[in-house]
Amino acid sequence: MTLTQLEIFSQVAQLRGFTRAALRLGISQSAVSHAIKALEQELGVSLFERHASGLALTPIGEQLLQRARAMLGLAATMGQEAADSRGMKQGTLRIGSFGPSASIRLLPAMLQAFRQQAPGIEVHIDEGPDRDVLQWLLERRIDVGFVVLPQTSFHTFPLLEDQMVALLPAGHALCAEPAVSLKALCEDPFILSQAGSAELVESLFQSAGVRPNIRYRSGQLLSTLETVARGDALSVVAELSLPEAGAGPARYQTRPLAPKVRRKIGLAVLDPAQASPATLAFITLAQSLCAER
Template sequence: MDLRQLRYFSHIAELEHFGRAADRLHIAQPALTRQIRQLEEEIGVELFERLPRGVRLTAAGRVLFAQTKDLLAQCERMIKLTQQVSRGQAGLLRIGFADGVTFNRTFSEILKAFRQECPDVVLDLVPASSLEQAELLARKELDLGFVYWLPKAQSVHSLQFQEEALMLAVPKSSHLAKRKSITIEDLSEYPIVWFRRSNSPSYYDLIVSRFEQKGCTLNVVQEANNESTMLSLVSADIGATFITESALRRKPDDVVFIPVTDLNAMLSVKAMWSDDNNPALSKLVAVVRRAIM
C-alpha cells in the first residue's frame, strides 16, 4: 500500500466511477483498475461494489475512505510545513535576551516585524544574562541572543544597536534628585544598588574602573539579579543605580534619571549568533539588519 494507491482510491470513492476518476487523474482506466485491485488484495477486502453504471463503497471501503481523507490531509499539511521550514517561514527559534534589553525600543520593533513577516515561526524567548547566553549558544541551545557583551573566547557573528549613555537612577527623595547632572565624585560613598559581577564581569568592571580613576569607591549596598529589580529597589529608596537611557520608557514615577557627566560609559545591545543552517535564523538576522540601519 502506498500514498498513490490511497489517492486513487479516494478519487474513485468521491466520484463513484472508475472512468471519471481516471480522467481526473490523467491515467488510463485499466492502470487505475489494476492499482485498486492490488490495494484490495493487499488489504484482503473488497473496497467497492461494482454496479452497472459505476461503483459504491462497501462497508470496509467506507471505513478506509474516512481514514484515507484524514491521512491525505495530514500528508498535505506535513509537506506544506516542510516547505515552509525550508524557506524560513515556519519552525522554532530560541531567542535569548539579557535583562534590560526589553527596555530597548529597537528590540521590540524587531520582534514585532519578525512576527509579521514569519507568523508561523514559533519564538521561544529565553531570559538570560549575556554570559549565560554565550554558553547556551555554544551548546547549540540558543539560536540568537540579544546581549550587552560579546564572549571573548567564542567566535560569533554580531550586529550592534545604537550606543546609549548610562545614567544614574535615584529616588525622588534623594538630595541628588533635583540636580541637572552629577559627577562620579558626587557619588563617592553614595549607596548603590548593583548586580553581581558574575552576571556581566566586563560591565561590572567598567563601572568600578571609572570610579577608581576618580579615586572613588563604588559603594554597593544591595545586589540584584536584573534591571527591573534594581529600579524597584531605587524606588524603595535603597540606593541609586546605573541604567540605560531607554529604561526611561518604564521607570517608576518616583525615580529620576540624571546624567553622570564624567562616567563616559556607553552601552549597546548586540545581537549575536553562530553559523547555523536554520533558514528562519537567516530571516531574523535580516530583520535585525533592517531595524538597526
C-alpha cells in the same frame, strides 16, 4: 543513535531531570529513561549521575552534550533550508534575551514584524542576565542572542547604542549635577541590577579605580527602581532599560555619567555559515527596525 535520542539527552541535561524533560517533550518518563539508557549503551559511557541534590552530567556527558547540541542545531538548519527551498516557512527560532532593554524595548516589535514575515516559524525565547545569553550561545541552546558589544567569541551584528546613566532618588543632592562621576556614586549604598549589564557596570567601576558600596543585588530591574526610589541606594543602569517617560511617577531621576559611557547592543551567533534561514532573516529584520529608531 538518533536525533530523537540526542534531543531527549539535551532536554534532560538542561532541565536536570527525567520527569521535567518528559513533560517538556510531551512523552512518558519511561520513554525518556529508555532513550537515555539506549544512548548510554551505544556510546559505552554513563551520561548522568545522581547526587543528593539531583541529577548531574558526568564529565563525558558534559563533553558529549556540546556535540549533541551542535548536531541538533545543524539538523534544524537543514530542515529549515529544505522548507525554504519549497517556498515554506517552518521550523524553530531560539532567541536569547537579557534585561528590559532587549526583552521589553526591542524584542516585542521585532517579534511582531517577524511573525508577519515568517508566520510558520515557532519562536522560543530564553531570558536571563547577559552572561547567561553568552553561555547559551556557546552551549547552542539558542540560535541567536542579544549581547552587549564587543564580543570576540561570536559573530556579531550591531543594532543600536544607548548610554549608561546614574539612577538617583528624586531629591538626592547629586540630582543638582548635570552629570555624575562614578566616584560620587561610591559614597552611598549601591544596588547592582543583575537583570542586564551587570558585568559592564562592575567593569566600569573597576576601570575607574573605585569601588561602589554594594549593599543590594537585584535580579529584576523593578526591584532596583523601587529600592532607588525609596532612597535606600543609588545605581547605574542602561538608559534603554528604563520605563518610557511618563510611565510612572518621577520618584527617581537619571543623570549621565561623567565621562559618558556608551553601550552598544547587538545580536550574536556562533557561526553565520551554520545559521538557519530563520535566524538570518530575524537578524536582518532586527537591524532594519533598529535603523528606523
